[in-house]
Structure formats: structure tokens, C-alpha cells
Amino acid sequence: MEFFRNTNIDFLGKKWYFLSFSLIFSAAGILSMLFWHGIPLGIDFRGGTVVEVKFADAPNNNAIRDALDKAGLHNAVIQTYGESSSNEVIIKLDLKETNESDLDKGKNQIINALETNPVQGKQNINNSDRIGFGAINKALATRDPMHAAPTDYEKYARQVLDVRDKQKSGILRNLDELKGAVPDPVIDALKQDFYAANFGIRGGDVVGPQVGSQLRTQAELAVGFSLLAMLVYLWFRFELIYGVAAVVACFHDTLITVGAFSLTNQEITLTVIAAILTLVGYSMNDTIVVFDRIRENVKLMRRESLAEIVNKSINQTLSRTILTSGLTFLTVLSLYLFGGEVLHGFSFALVIGILIGTYSSIAVAAPMLVAYTEWRVGHAAGTVALPAQGSKNKVRAKV
Amino acid sequence: MQKNLVIKLAIITGILLMFLYGIFGIPSSLSGDGLKQAVLKRIHLGLDLEGGTHMILQVQVEEAVAGETDRAIDTIKEELNKAKITYAEISRDPNRPDQFVIKGLSTDSTSAVRTIVTDKLSTYLPTSGPNNTQIATMKPDVLAKLKTDTVDKSIEAIRQRVDALGVSEPVIQRNGLGGENQILVELPGVDDLNRAKEIIQSTARLELRESRGVYVSEEEARKAQPNGLIPPNMELLPGKSDNRVYLVSRTSVVGGTDIRDASAGTKSETGEPIINFYLNPEPAKKFGDFTEAHREGGPDPANLAIVLDKKVVTAPSIRQRITDQGYIEGNLTAEEAKDKAMLLRSGSLPASLHYLTERTVGASLGADSIRSGVKAAIAGMLAVMIFMLIYYRGAGINADLALVLNLVILLGFMGFFGAVLTLPGIAGVILTVGMGVDSNVLIFERIREELRNGKAPAAAVDQGFDRAWTTILDTHVTTIVSALILFFVGTGPVSGFGLTLIFGLLANLFTAVFVSRVIFDAVLSRKQRGAALSI
Numbered sequence A: 001m002e003f004f005r006n007t008n009i010d011f012l013g014k015k016w017y018f019l020s021f022s023l024i025f026s027a028a029g030i031l032s033m034l035f036w037h038g039i040p041l042g043i044d045f046r047g048g049t050v051v052e053v054k055f056a057d058a059p060n061n062n063a064i065r066d067a068l069d070k071a072g073l074h075n076a077v078i079q080t081y082g083e084s085s086s087n088e089v090i091i092k093l094d095l096k097e098t099n100e101s102d103l104d105k106g107k108n109q110i111i112n113a114l115e116t117n118p119v120q121g122k123q124n125i126n127n128s129d130r131i132g133f134g135a136i137n138k139a140l141a142t143r144d145p146m147h148a149a150p151t152d153y154e155k156y157a158r159q160v161l162d163v164r165d166k167q168k169s170g171i172l173r174n175l176d177e178l179k180g181a182v183p184d185p186v187i188d189a190l191k192q193d194f195y196a197a198n199f200g201i202r203g204g205d206v207v208g209p210q211v212g213s214q215l216r217t218q219a220e221l222a223v224g225f226s227l228l229a230m231l232v233y234l235w236f237r238f239e240l241i242y243g244v245a246a247v248v249a250c251f252h253d254t255l256i257t258v259g260a261f262s263l264t265n266q267e268i269t270l271t272v273i274a275a276i277l278t279l280v281g282y283s284m285n286d287t288i289v290v291f292d293r294i295r296e297n298v299k300l301m302r303r304e305s306l307a308e309i310v311n312k313s314i315n316q317t318l319s320r321t322i323l324t325s326g327l328t329f330l331t332v333l334s335l336y337l338f339g340g341e342v343l344h345g346f347s348f349a350l351v352i353g354i355l356i357g358t359y360s361s362i363a364v365a366a367p368m369l370v371a372y373t374e375w376r377v378g379h380a381a382g383t384v385a386l387p388a389q390g391s392k393n394k395v396r397a398k399v
Numbered sequence B: 001m002q003k004n005l006v007i008k009l010a011i012i013t014g015i016l017l018m019f020l021y022g023i024f025g026i027p028s029s030l031s032g033d034g035l036k037q038a039v040l041k042r043i044h045l046g047l048d049l050e051g052g053t054h055m056i057l058q059v060q061v062e063e064a065v066a067g068e069t070d071r072a073i074d075t076i077k078e079e080l081n082k083a084k085i086t087y088a089e090i091s092r093d094p095n096r097p098d099q100f101v102i103k104g105l106s107t108d109s110t111s112a113v114r115t116i117v118t119d120k121l122s123t124y125l126p127t128s129g130p131n132n133t134q135i136a137t138m139k140p141d142v143l144a145k146l147k148t149d150t151v152d153k154s155i156e157a158i159r160q161r162v163d164a165l166g167v168s169e170p171v172i173q174r175n176g177l178g179g180e181n182q183i184l185v186e187l188p189g190v191d192d193l194n195r196a197k198e199i200i201q202s203t204a205r206l207e208l209r210e211s212r213g214v215y216v217s218e219e220e221a222r223k224a225q226p227n228g229l230i231p232p233n234m235e236l237l238p239g240k241s242d243n244r245v246y247l248v249s250r251t252s253v254v255g256g257t258d259i260r261d262a263s264a265g266t267k268s269e270t271g272e273p274i275i276n277f278y279l280n281p282e283p284a285k286k287f288g289d290f291t292e293a294h295r296e297g298g299p300d301p302a303n304l305a306i307v308l309d310k311k312v313v314t315a316p317s318i319r320q321r322i323t324d325q326g327y328i329e330g331n332l333t334a335e336e337a338k339d340k341a342m343l344l345r346s347g348s349l350p351a352s353l354h355y356l357t358e359r360t361v362g363a364s365l366g367a368d369s370i371r372s373g374v375k376a377a378i379a380g381m382l383a384v385m386i387f388m389l390i391y392y393r394g395a396g397i398n399a400d401l402a403l404v405l406n407l408v409i410l411l412g413f414m415g416f417f418g419a420v421l422t423l424p425g426i427a428g429v430i431l432t433v434g435m436g437v438d439s440n441v442l443i444f445e446r447i448r449e450e451l452r453n454g455k456a457p458a459a460a461v462d463q464g465f466d467r468a469w470t471t472i473l474d475t476h477v478t479t480i481v482s483a484l485i486l487f488f489v490g491t492g493p494v495s496g497f498g499l500t501l502i503f504g505l506l507a508n509l510f511t512a513v514f515v516s517r518v519i520f521d522a523v524l525s526r527k528q529r530g531a532a533l534s535i
Helices: A012-035 A061-070 A105-114 A133-143 A150-167 A184-193 A209-237 A240-263 A270-300 A306-338 A341-379 A394-398 B003-024 B032-042 B061-082 B107-120 B140-165 B193-201 B218-223 B281-294 B334-345 B363-392 B394-417 B423-452 B457-489 B492-526
Strands: A048-055 A077-081 A088-093 A199-207 B052-059 B089-092 B099-103 B124-129 B133-138 B171-175 B182-188 B206-215 B234-238 B245-254 B259-266 B273-279 B303-308 B311-314 B325-328 B353-361
Touching: A012 A240, A012 A306, A012 A341, A048 A105, A061 A077, A061 A088, A061 A105, A088 A105, A105 A199, A133 A150, A133 A184, A150 A184, A150 B363, A199 B363, A209 A240, A209 A270, A209 B353, A209 B457, A240 A270, A240 A341, A270 A306, A270 A341, A270 B423, A270 B457, A270 B492, A306 A341, A306 B363, A306 B423, A341 B363, A341 B423, B003 B032, B003 B394, B003 B492, B032 B394, B052 B140, B052 B193, B061 B089, B061 B099, B061 B107, B061 B133, B061 B140, B061 B245, B107 B124, B107 B133, B133 B140, B140 B171, B140 B182, B140 B193, B140 B334, B182 B193, B193 B353, B206 B218, B206 B281, B218 B245, B234 B311, B245 B281, B245 B303, B259 B334, B273 B281, B273 B334, B281 B303, B353 B363, B363 B394, B363 B423, B394 B423, B394 B492, B423 B457, B423 B492, B457 B492
Parallel strands: none
Antiparallel strands: A048 A088, A048 A199, A077 A088, A199 B353, B052 B182, B052 B353, B089 B099, B099 B133, B124 B133, B171 B182, B206 B245, B206 B303, B234 B245, B259 B273, B273 B325, B303 B311
16 A cells, blocks of 8 residues: 655745745744733643542532632632543632742632531541542551451552542542442441542642742753754754754744644643653654755755755655654544543644644755755855755765 | 574564563563553552652752851851950841851951951851951852752651651652752652641751740840840740740750650650650760850859740750750640651751642542553554554564564563653653654655665665664654653653653664564565565
8 A cells, every 4th residue: 555656746846835834823823922822831830729629510610610709719710621521620720829838728728618518627538639548548547447457457448449439430429338348337437537528639739939930941941952952963964954954844843833832722731841842853853854865865866956856855755754744643643532631732732743843844944955055056156065965065975 | 594583583582571571570470460460560650640749849958058157157256256356246148148247347357357267167268348347158169068968968857757657669859950959759649648748848956055034025035135135146936835935046056967866755753745865976065065064053054945946845944964865845745746756866857848839649530541541552552553554564564563562672661670650651652652663664665665666575675774774763863862851851750751752762773673674584584586575
């Protein structure tokens, strides 16, 4: 089976279309970053509080908002999380409601606001972020309702968690739902330390401002460094102009990817930055495949102009460029579809980035190489000093 | 088959077995559960998958620096008095904990002061300030080392405390790129978060200081002083269980790090809970001198303030010379005595800690992540494998075999290194599958091209691998560079992602280039010369 055989598309001839396509998308992203959604940073970078809550029944966002309003948290953002059948929401607070000296103040306020009838001195067993094996086992071992060996209580604790997390998908409506799974005296003992609210905190992040800005600097440094490292590597393997062209293409990909986050108003988190860094490396791959072929053809085809060589090289490698990207795209797509809410931003960045990265190696990097060379020839009329063809041919000397 | 090929196949089998061992070790049983247990013993799950707490703490290193400077001020005062040099005031710059200023010196004494600072305080550098002042600043290398030491000591203290809590496999390490003085604490599993936080953060800083009076309020305390001013070397601290304020020295005779051991006990006469403490030899000697000087009927009687976390527990008078052991009493509950003794034993924190971030993941949330991660991985891998089979037919089997081996090596690497698998790490595995097959595509496409140009299968395979090699190397290097940056700059999950990506790409260099070449050779060696290659 073969998708592309002997294609002969004049890619360079379409460079103005490409240029306008790139410009439109970059400009749309930049405009959105400047005037519309800005760069929507996740709380990793911005600081703030996120709490993930699961409810026993379909949550009523208005009721939650009322409760939070009463607690004085007026700017809380409430979002449905995951599939609607999972009854989950995330509640976000801005940094100003996160006090540096009392970091989890906002988080505790949220928990208190949701708690419609708290039981003094007892803990909500559905708060799976803090009530795990250790807490239940300790409670049982201390109460010792069965006068049994410690290993028995460990077994009971596991069974309790099994019922809560697997059979009841994270929420016990009341502790009597444990009947049958563990002996009744164990349930009675648990009732002395725990109760079951109609919601449970599954997890949460609290990030203070200092770490946020620190991570921001780290992320910027990381992206900058990897672009620089690519430039240096390509300079070493090819020629400076190849490196510059590839890095410009990469920067173009990064810009459009970040622009896509801004346009769709999705938050850029730490894992999204990881995805973008991966893209910097990956989008280089396709560019290198094309560049490698250009370098090879420059040696073979001494009569043709660089434009013709580049065109031919792109066509020759088109099949593998599309296939490799297509296959990686398949895996990334499965991440996007099945990888769950946590990886959503990450896989979104990869989905966009791989599409743009493949496009840019054909439509940005290669034309730039030709444009630069033509510009140089135009300036140094007569002397044919193409970067990969001239007498001082570093590439040829190396191969 | 040629001998050469047999050797290569043997190498591949050997590597396969080695990395299978890397993943599973020697499993106790071959049942599904037994294998799962065996894998989890070697490849650890990250907090985002297992559930747990991730925190970043800021060490207030300035406190430790300020303490050091206060001690230096004490030394210099003593030396100046000895040398009979008069001065108006010596004080620490409120904005620069590493600096103190000696004010009101006479013009002719400045050089003598500088000599004293240079001789007696080797860690400070004197410079002349305006109006006959001398400014002493901690040397930059000393300052940097003090900060590093403070963070290291804090890490050590936190480690002992977390161990005492019984948390298994905690991560406690320096955070950031350096110079941030932060500590990363990861507690896997969710046990009793609130207590863990309390115990980690509790500075449990025990100090024994000189005490010069107890007052009902700060106002009263000020009134009682000459001119209504608290002497510069003294400060007011609140009582721990009474509402009174104590006038105590700024510097301590004995600090947290001077304590060798501590235990909870009860006072034999009253049965009241107490904390026994024992001092290291050097501070014991200093403490002996101090108690001798300030005991009742001694040359300069004063009380001894027992200060815990900047609150005065009690300030009794000193009956006799005390050297290497003593006890703390005063409204302690039995549990408090036990906890505090544990904290003192584990070494008190040299500076207090602030929480900067806290991330909690419930176990059930982690389980959800594992489920969706594995689902995505299987879907992605199947899609790629099926595509390769359809598109490249015979050679597709080759690529799929290489892919499976790639995965085995990647996971084996992680097992050998005891690496931590995070959710982004799983994504890294999936991505490796996608990128791993890229190399095969590059090679296969090249072989097809050579075949189209009329080359014989063997020659086409030869050329295909040769020509694709530089491209494959280049593409791998660039991605590994990005992954390395991720590994070093990223924290937690992101770093785990970088790591799987690096392992995966390294494994891929081997499988795509070596393994699939051997498979091609094996296939070709069984074919008639000139028979078509299924690609």
C-alpha cells in the first residue's frame, strides 16, 4: 500500500499562500493573547487554588456558587469536570484568596462552604485526598472493635476503600453502605470517627505566588534553551542558515500552539509546557528529514537551482513526512480521546503542534532557506555562494 | 542462516530477557496479580497515579543568617570591651541579616576595630561606613554556605520527622534550580495529611536564653526599663501558656543543633510530663560556664528562659551549675511532651518553613488516571501497529516486533533505574510508540525508494538503512535534547515525562536500527535471490 508515489507538487510556488496562512494563524493567536483571552495560565504559573470535588448526585452549580458566595468567595470559578455522569466539578480560586502565610485557607473555605451539615469531631470519609488507608487503618486499630489482630484491620481498611473507590465510584452515601463488605462492629467503629457527606474532595492544588512566577521563569528558560540547543545542533550538523530556518519554523509552531490555547481559552499548565518542549524537539524531526534530503540532493544535482532542489527534496520526502507525523498523530489523538481530563491540555498541545509542525517543515523552513539563499545571491551578484553549494561547502566537506 | 545472524539474534534475545528481568524481576508467581505486584515493586508509581501529597516549602534562611550575625555581635562586643574601645551601639541592619554596624567609634579606634573584626570574626569583612561607623558583612562564600547548610539541615530534620511518621518512600529534596532555598516533600499515599503537615512545619526550636524579668504586658516591660527602652541585646517574647511577656537575651546560650538527645518523661515528685534533654559536649561546656555565672548567688544572677518556637515555656532561676543535661517542665501535656521530644531528637529546624505549594491527589483520582492512561496507551499502540501491518505488510510485522521490543526495553530501563512512572510519563510511553515507529517509516520508505530505482532487495535494504541512519540520528538527538531539558528543569510529573521519553528514544535507536535490520536479514536469508520483499 502506498499513499504518495512520485508526487510533484510545486511547494515553493505556493509560498505566498503558505505565508498568508501562517500569518493569519499567528496573528490570530497574537491578537487573542494581546486583546482577548490573554495567555490563559494555569494555577501552576499564576498561583491560586483548585479543588476537585465529586458529588453523590449531579451537582447544582448554582447551589455551589451560592454556598461559596455566602462563605465570601465571590470570584470562585466552578467548572464541570470530566464526563457529566461522574458528578465532578472543579472549583478555582484566584491568588488573592490564597494567603501565603496560610496557604490552604482558600481550600479550607471551600470545603467548609460545601459542608451543609458537618459533624463535629468527625471527618468526611469521602475526602479521598486525605482519608486513605492510613487514616482508616489507624482509626480501626485504635478503636479495636473486633479485638482482632492488626493485619485484620488492615484487611478491613482495604475493603472499606475498595467499596468507596471501586464499587461506589468514590462516594459513600452513608456508612451503612459498607454493610456486607466488613463486619458490623467495624462499621460502628468507623461511625465514631467518620461520617459520609454528599461530596468528597478528590484532590487539589494550592500554589503560592512565588512558586508560580518561579515556574514561569523555568518554563520560559526551558523553551528558550531548547530552541537554542536546536539551533546549535543544526548549525553543527548543517549550516547556520539551516539552523536558523528550523528554529524559526519551531518558533512559529510554538507561537501558533500557544495561540490556539489563547483562542480556545484553555489553560496552559506545567504539562502543556512539557508538551510544547516535546514539540520543539519533534517539529525539528520533520524539518531535519527534509533538510537531510536537501543536503543529499545538493551533492547530486549540480545544475538545478536551489529552489528546484528544495522542491524535489520535499516531494521525495513527502511520503515519510506525512506518514511519520500521521503515526505520531494517531498516538497523540488516542491520548486526546482516551487520556482523561488531566492530560487534556497536554494532548491538545500535541495534536495542534504535530499538525502545525509538519506543515511548517514544508511551508516555513524550506522556503526560508531558499529565500535567504536567493537574497544572498541577489546581493552578491555573480558569485554563486549558496550556503550548501558554494566552494566553502562545509556540508560537502563533512559528508 | 549465517553464523553472523545467529549471533545477532542471540544478542537480541539476551537483551530481551535482560529487560524483561528489569521489568518483572523474578516474579513470585506468573498469575496476573503476581506479575502486577512484581512490576510495581520495580517501577514505582508517581504521586499523581498512586495518590499522595506534594509540597514545596520555603526555608527562611534569613533567620539562620540573622542568628549568626547576632552571635557575631555578641562576640565583637566582648572583644571591644576587652580592648577598652568605646562605641555607641552595635546593631544588625534590619534589611540585611548578614550585616551589622558599629556606631559611635572615635576616629582613632577604627583601625583597631577593623583588626579585631578581621582577627576574631574570620567570617565577616569590615568596611568603613559614614560618620565613624564600621560595617561588617558576612563573606559571600560563608553566607552561601550557611544558607546551603541551613537547607541541608532542614532536609535532614524533615526526613527524620517523616520517617518517624511512618511514611514509606517519601521524597525530600532540594527544589528548584538552586538558590531558591526550597525543599520539595512528596508523601506517597494519603494517611493523615494534617498531622504530617503540622509535624513537618513545627520548627521545634529549643533555645535556652538568659532571662531578665517577667511582666504582665509589653507596656509594663518597657516602663520597667531605663529610659523605657528595651536594651538592644534583649527582646520581649510571649509566654507559651501564660499571658505574660519575658525579657530575654536576643542570642541563645544553647540552640537547637546543640541538643544530642531528648526524651519525654515525668517528674518523679509530681508526675508532671517533662522533656529531658541532653547536650553535646561543646555546648555543654558553654552552658556550664553560663549557669555558673548566672546561678543564684553567682556573680550575675539571672534566670534561664526555656524558649520553644519563640515562646517562653518557663524561666526558672538557676540553682546550680548545669552542664550536659536538663529538663523542661511547665504545663505540657503527655502527648505534647512526646511529640516535642521526638522533634527535638530529630534535630530542630535551623529556620522556620513556609508552605509554597501543596498538591494532593486522592488515591481514587490516581486510579482513574491509571485507567485512562493505560486505555490511551493501548488504543494508540494498536492503531499504530495495525496501520503498519496494512501499509507495509511483511515489513509491518518487522516494525511491530521492533515496537514491542522498544516498549520492553523502555519499561526495563525504568525498572533498572527504579524510575517513577507518572501520568505524563505514561503519555511519554505513548509518544515513544508514535515516534519509535517513525524511524521504521523512514527506513522503509527509503527501501521502497531504492527498490523503485531498480535495486535488488538485499541492496535496497542495505542502502535504506545506511541512508536513513543520519536522519534517524539527527531526529533522535533533537528530541533527546528537549527531553533532557524537561528532565532537568521540570519537577515531578514533567520530569518523569522527560525521563520516559529519553529511555524510549534510546531504546528506539537500538530497535529501529539494529533489531529490524536483523529481522530483515533473517527474512532475506531464507528467500531465493531476487525474490520480492514484502514491504
